[in-house]
Amino acid sequence: MAFLEVKNIDVYYGDVQVIFDLSLHVEEGEVVSIIGGNGAGKSTLLKTISGLLHPSRGEVSFEGNAIQAASPDKIVEYGIVQVPEGRRLFTLMTVKDNLVVGGYNSRASQHVDKMIDEVYTLFPRLSERESQLAMTLSGGEQQMVAIGRGIMARPKLLMLDEPSLGLAPLLIKNIFETVRKIADQGTTVLLVEQDVKHSLSLSDRGYVLEHGRVAMEGTAKTLLDDPHIKTAYLGL
Amino acid sequence: MNYIIEGLINGILMGSIYGLTALGLTIIFGVLKVINFAHGSLLMVGMYVAYWAVSLSGLHPYLTLVVVVPVMYLFGYYLQDIVIKPIFKAEREVREPITVIIVTTGVWYILDNLTLLVFGPQYRSIQDNPLRGKMLEFGEMLISVPKLWGFFAAIITAGSVYWFLQKTRTGRAIRATSLDRDAASLMGIKQYRVYNIAFGIGTATAGIAGVTLVPFYNVFPTVGVLFDIKGFIIVVLGGLGSIGGAILGGIIIGLIESVGPQFMAATWTEAIVYGLFLLVLFVKPSGLFGVRYDW
Known part of the structure; x- marks a missing residue:
């Protein structure tokens, strides 16, 4: 059984169908890229996996649990954590508070202090800025906070939506x-990117999405x- | 000169109580992004709960906070959970759902008329209350004791709510939800539970305001309406969603109302209040102490 399995899903945004009969799977320990142009349905797919949207048909399962109807907070408890497109930081909260909120779920909340140290080791820059409002950071630093916030949740599967944007x-x-x-530290990663060259070169496998289909x-x-x-995609 | 100082002091005291009555409005708006038109009615309910708690127990009004705060918290929590949440779920895609505002208006009418039905239209005031009519004398200046208590209640309440939002796990979750509810739910925060809690806290502060008011104010079914309009003006002045802004906005209104009449006919103070309100809307729509950036 696959770690994450998406089986024949259809997803609508209101009346508009964005994803058509899409299936994919991610195995534990893999890095998988999903590439495709604007409007291919990449972000919609991630939103569906993380429970912000629900498929009208098909199944999503994670470690054997059906999650296609679960709410986003429940899915975080299962261990799927999304770093959303455009970072979506809590702009009027400090860097540190952003990270603390990242570790809100019950699997992570016992380990907040330890995880903050880990994030600061990964991004030393953030420890210098910990009491600054997230709004005042540069784009690169904001992306560090967004990824750090994702790590704080102790994900089993980390999904990144266009981190290079x-x-x-x-x-x-x-x-x-x-x-x-x-x-490399053992987290499974699902990466959505338009930067095809970089993302594929660090991935094990990839899917190409076009018009909501693989x-x-x-x-x-x-x-x-x-x-x-x-x-x-590479313009060669 | 004494009159002016007395006016200033009483203005600050009464104004901070106005701020306390508006505190819940600003908390609920900050998190749910919805103007709660039932807020005055929640204040009215708080006043009735305080009135009955004092009348039945015969305790000092402020001791009834032990009962009033949890009762009002639970009332607000379940009001949001049972009545308002289903509307939010039906309008999930809308950032500031109008239908929720209409529902809160319905809640306002239902609460006011239920109270009228159950308790009748008469004005009630608590008897044998240790604060009623008490004054402190400083030379020729008179300071109302119940208002002084109200001032401290307002400052302590606003300070505690602020501390709670800044420093606790739940408080951070509430702030995160108010800034970006989808991103918050991606952190594992239960959005609707946060709404319930915020509504509960807002209602509990209305209960505290009720306790501060009953020692010197009559209780009747439509008493909330008087504070409703003032509350809206206060939170717009102070900045919607700002806790300190609510108290400061209240104090500004209190000062205008108490110092103004020494220089002009008292009815003109209303004109100044509304004029200031319009001026702020024109010049600084985010409020005097609000943040220019969106939540």
Whole structure:
């Protein structure tokens, strides 16, 4: 049985169908990328897994539990944690309070102090800024808080929605290195990205989404070598 | 000169009590993003609970806080859970759902008329109460004792709520939800439970305000309406969602009402209050002490 299994789901935004009969799976310890252009349904897929949206058909299961109808807070308790697109920090709270709130769920709340130390080791920058309002940070620092907040929840599966969005190239490289580090420490990662080259090169496998369907899937290496991906996503 | 100092002191005392009556309004708006039109009625319910608690027990009014605060907290908690939450769930996609405002208006009418039905229209005031009509004398200045108690109640309540929101686990969850409810639920926070708690806290502060008012104010079914309008003005002046702003906004209104009549006909003070209200809306719509940024 797969760690995370998405089976034949249809998802609607109001009356508009965004995801069509989509299936995918993630195994424990893997790093899996989901790539695709704007409007391909990547963010909708993550929102569905984390319970902000519910599929009208199909199943989502995590460690054998059916979660397609569960509420977001319940899904966090199961161990799936999403770092949302555009960071969505609590802008008028301090960096430290953002991190503390990240560790709100019952699996994490006993370990808040220890996890904060871990986040500060990963992002030393944040310990210097811990009493600053999140609003006052630069884009790169905000992304660090967003990822740190995700780690605080002690995820079994960490889902990152476009962590590179709006960042300078050097910072993007940093963020991806950190994601690799998190994965190496044993967290399963599901990564949604438009930066195909970077995300596939740190992943084990990937899925290509087009118009709400899986257009292609395979190991990261085969996808990187694929002629369609080269022309459509890498511009080669 | 003495009159002015006396006016200033009484203005600050009464104003802080106004601020206390508006505190729940600003807490509930800050988290739920909904103007609670039933807030005056919650204050009225708080006054009735305090009135009966004092009359039946014969205790000092402030001792009844032990009963009033938990009763009002639970009343608010379950009012939100049973009556308002279903509407929120039906309008999940809407950021500031209008229908919830309509529901709170319904709650206002139901509470006021139920009270009228059960307790009748008469004005009630507590008998044998140790605070009634008491004055402190400083030379020629007279300071109302129940209002002085009310002032301390307002400061302590606002301070405790602020501390609770800043320093406790639940308080941080409430602030996170008020800033971004979807992001908060991705942290494992139960959004609707936070709404219940915030509504409970807001209602409990209305109960505290009720306790501070009964020693010198009559209780009757529509008493909430008087404080409702004032409450809206106060929270807009102070900044919707700001706790310190509610108290300071209240004090501004209290000062205008108590110092103003020494320079002009008392009815003109109303014009100044509403004029200031409009001015703030024009010049600084986020309120004098509100944050310019969205929650």
